[in-house]
Amino acid sequence: MSTLFEIIGGALLLIGSAFLFLGGLGIFRMPDVYNRLQAGTKATTLGGMSLILGVGFLMVETSWMWMAKAVIIVIFIAFSNPISSHALARAMYKRKQYPLITSKDENMDAYKEISENEKKEEDA
Amino acid sequence: MTYIIYISFSFMIVGLFLAAIRFIKGPTAGDRTVALDTLTTILVAGLFLLAYLFERIIYVDVALVYAVLGFIGVIVIARYLEGAL
Amino acid sequence: MDDKLFEILEFGVYGASILLILIGLYAVLTKRSLIKIVIGMSIIDGGIHLLLITIGYLKGGTAPIFSPGYEEAAGQMVDPVPQALVLTAIVIGFGVTAVALSLIIRLYRHHHTLEIDEIKRLKW
Amino acid sequence: MVGSPVLLIAIPLLAAFVIPLIGMIWKELVRIIPGLVLAYMLILSATLLYYVSQNGIIVETIAGWQPPWGINLVFSPLTGFLATLMSALGFLVWLFSYRFKRNVDFEPAKKYFIFLMLLIAGAIGIVITGDIFNQFVFIEITGISAYALTAFYTGRNSAEASFKYLMMGALASSFLLVAIAILYSQLGTLNMADIASKMHTMNPTYKIIALIFFITGIGIEAEIFPLNGWAPDAYTEAPGPVGAAFAGIVVKAGVYAIIRMIFTLFDIPSAYDFLIVIGLITLIVAETSALRQEKLKRMLAYSSIGQMGLVIVAFGIGTHEGVFAALFLMLNHAVIKPLLFFSGSSLVFNSKEKQIAEMNGLGKRMPLMAAFFSLGAFAIVGLPPFAGFWSKLSVLSAAANEGLLLIIVLILIVSVIEIVYYFRVVNRIFFQEYSREKSAAPHRPRVNALVAMFVLAIAILVIGFYPDAVTGILHNASKDLLNTDEYINNVLQLGQSLTR
Amino acid sequence: MKKFLVILILAVLGFHLFAAFSGLGFGVTRFEKGVKDFYLEKTVSELHVANTVTSIVVNFRGFDTLGEVTVLFLAVSAMGGILYKRRHHAGDRSVLFSSSSIVRSGSKLLFPAIILLGVYIFIHGHLSPGGGFQGGAIIATGFLLMLIAYENFSVSHNTLSYIESFAGIFFVVIGLLGFMNGGTFLQNFLPAGILNNLFSGGVIGIIYVMVGFKVAAELTGLIYTILHEKD
Amino acid sequence: MKSLTFNEKLSRFIVNWFFLMLVWIAFTASFATQELIVGFLATMIISFLSIRLFTCCALAILKPIRIVYMIWYLFIFIVALIKSNLDVARRVLTPSLPINPGIVKFKTKLTTDYSKMVLANSITLTPGTLTVDIIDDTFYIHWIDVKTTDPEKAFTEIAEQFEKILLKIF
Amino acid sequence: MIYLILIFFLLILMLGAAVYAVVQKDLLYAVIATGVISLVLTAIFYMLQAPDVALTEAAIGVALTTIIFLITIRNTKRYEDDYNKKDNLKSPLK
Incomplete structure (x- = not known):
């Protein structure tokens, strides 16, 4: 059954690296910080996870140690990546770097009230 | 199998390149930090793949540590950008 | 093909590390901001560490760790001595950087500037 | 056998780690323990020096590996002499500064003694180690404690001086690392004796490049001419006893490192000429700038640089007499300069700007201090009955034997300059009107400081009247330095193994 | 003008440096009789330590490591001395606003795991890459994460200095214990064990654990000092 | 932070220890006795020190x-x-x-x-x-x-x- | 072969980050660029078979050095003095 694992592993490798590339491309193409964060986080998270799991699958019959370490890294990435991108998004809003809004709807920025309230408190 | 690894590496190199361009172009601090974050994640995956290429499990520890420290670095930079370090 | 690339790589790695040293030296010698000077120092350190590691590299070699499966591989291992030296040098460099930065903080406390020209008696 | 040289390093480090713990029990111990450690180091190194003069070199290995592989410490007549000198001076500096500035907060004061102890331990490490990378580590230890000591006062200038020193020191250590990288890449070893024995196989061009990097690296510690920009500021801003420690200990270690490189490691004959040239330039530039200084400590700093230039010239002569003269100069400088710093810092204690002009007429108010200062001044310019005379005489005779007339002339001219600026100060002390406001009572040094100064003054007089008391040791040491083959053989065959 | 001069000097310097290294060759075996073969041989046959870099750092060149630890100790104390202010209230770090609850609970969740990672790195210093310095640095970074996320999270200075001092004392005392049985400083006096077991290498593992504790305490103290430094 | 009863502390400690032990096994990727002993001790100490930090999950999570x-x-x-x-x-x-x-x-x-x-x-x-x-x-x-x-x-x-x-x- | 190309690419990336760190007037970006240098340097050490050094560089170079630089910038100021004030005014959101 060695070939099955190799096929799974190879496919995960390809998918993962493709998404890593897409993450880079997303960062490159998107128009503002929030959209870049969206593209970057999602694509690199899935890309990294599947690439690492792919390597784990490729080595699974040599030893299970690779899989164990791969799983721990994957769990860590799954927790840490969204946290860091959330922290960045919040930081950018606190720096008054408002998101790009293309449509004319006024309610599009629901967070603005909060930051305006904070500003008033600061002035007072 | 070799070809798959080659293709993966080439994808990653292009991704790194694009992230690096974004790092240099900016225009805001946030963009640069996003680029740093992406660079870290891609490199973690790359290190793991390299460990497979070298066929030595001891190398995996480096990737693990790298992921942890990159995460903390980004959090600290974000906190600085908030103006509340 | 590989041999040819290796020849270019020799040029590349030594050249890059020496260039890194030179870039750092340039920053130290011409920049006027104290933090820039310290950044230059850390760039120089990075260049020297890369230089040392490059000296110890062995083509087709593996890390000098006798983990299971590699007990007999002493002949293919890269030189461990520069690695040990670099380990020490990195930590020492960090210590010096920390002291430098605390001095900068104290200088800023007194002078409220980071420019060496304005901190009067700091002539070079 | 009383102990092994490694204790000279291990005990201060152990004490440095113990002190923060013990300081929580009784704060005074923080001041006392470094003194005890320094006294112990003095006794240990003196007994080891005696042992070495009787039985030959001690080569101490670390972790039980033979020298080319493990780190080794070499305690020979030369290194032993320097180590003894340094620990003696260190003890005196500690004694002088025991009750120094009680008004400084406890927290910095506690650190002052730790830094002082580690400064001395690092300098001794530079001298007795037999491994270039280990020497680099000790240079960093010495360096960081020196930066911290320079920034001891919280005034604004001390941080600048310290930062300047730090930047130059950091660049220096980078250069040292590059030099180590070149040597390792060519020879595959880091042990000094092993390098010396393999040096002839190295390509001469690389050899010169490596030597240049080494000299630029260590020259900053040793205050060679273009690299000594840090010294005057650091000496001026650091506390007085620390200036004495820099002049007496750190610089000596730097000079030793350069000398070891040129005499033992590198077999480049033209390096000696290079030493003479660079030493002469240092001498002349430093002494002429000392003439223009307004501040006392700055003047002493330039004088110290000049003396080091003279030492390097004497080493550059390269003969047995030259080396002997250089070591004699180092000894005298190590005895006299601290006395000048100690008494000088007492003299200018209450003045704000530490100017020379503010010392007017202090001779009548503080006769003892003034006497000590003038004793030091007379000794360092080389007036006959004092210590400095003999060393300068031996430099001149060494130069004369080699027929280097130009050097003799230059040294004499520089001596005249020295006499001018030191006597200017002495003249102000004794023959000018008292210039400070009368109400300010002059600072009276405490008993421990007086004891330290008495010891130094007596040493000056003893060396001045009976130079034979030290010449035996110095001859041994200079023989040791010049005999490269014996050094290599002793280290590589483990010399005389220890009996413990 | 100055820049031009500097670039000229740098060009000369770079040329010579490159000359010194270009003839070396990259990835070739040099100096057959150098020290590295000895190290590679002895680390397996006598010390029974898998990681040669560790055995060099802790045993063959252990004196360097002692010095290095001292350098860190000195740097931390120097920083404390330099940034010392007379009225120094440690602990009241006022921040503009606290971090978001996601970062807070996330760091709370990851903190024990990060500490465990550091412990793993320095306990396995002689088997896999890493060791005392790296593990200590990771632990310190973990504490930094908590300090960033919780502005009232505090570390006891006394505890830190106890750990630091005891670890340092232990290091030197282990070194001095090497003098037993007519050995030398830092000599291994414990049984070497079996290669690639966790309990192998004699004192090397113990020293690296001590270094780990010491470095962790020192770096945490350093971060704490500089983070609370605010006008 | 409210103070915890002994039982709450114990259950949190056990949960904490359990997860950390899993993490340790993943780190070392080995079931050798020595690794398990050292891991047991290390995770015990860490989870003991971080009871207050790891506040959410009592034993009921399992x-x-x-x-x-x-x-x-x-x-x-x-x-x-x-x-x-x-x-x-x-x-x-x-x-x-x-x-x-x-x-x-x-x-x-x-x-x-x-x-x-x-x-x-x-x-x-x-x-x-x-x-x-x-x-x-x-x-x-x-x-x-x-x-x-x-x-x-x-x-x-x-x-x-x-x-x-x-x-x-x- | 891809291995060699990767090393080349990383070297170029590192040099680019170094030049950027020296040229950039905004100290924050310069500091992040030094972080990138260390990051890439770690990968190069890893590829040159020095995992120990890579770990050290990651732990100390990437995380700690960057962080203490950042804290220093927080305690002092963010821009070099000849940072172009006009650009800064044009987009205060930087």
């Missing part, structure tokens, strides 16, 4: 039904993750960049910090959304393609499927 829900959550999450990545790929690769970004808000019924964090992370990793901030129980979400600005509808659109299960787990 009930079988909750574990089943966790696995179910994981499954839904992975499906959403893949969908979101395909979505990102579509947007990035389309030359005209079809985006309509904005920030919407909604309220959640979750109470504990950890569950909010998990929900926020899941939202960040699912199609087109990014958590910007949580204030009490209000989530502020950056949405790459805003379909509605009404909080209720946004909630059903973005978070309902996760919240259902999270309520059962925590």
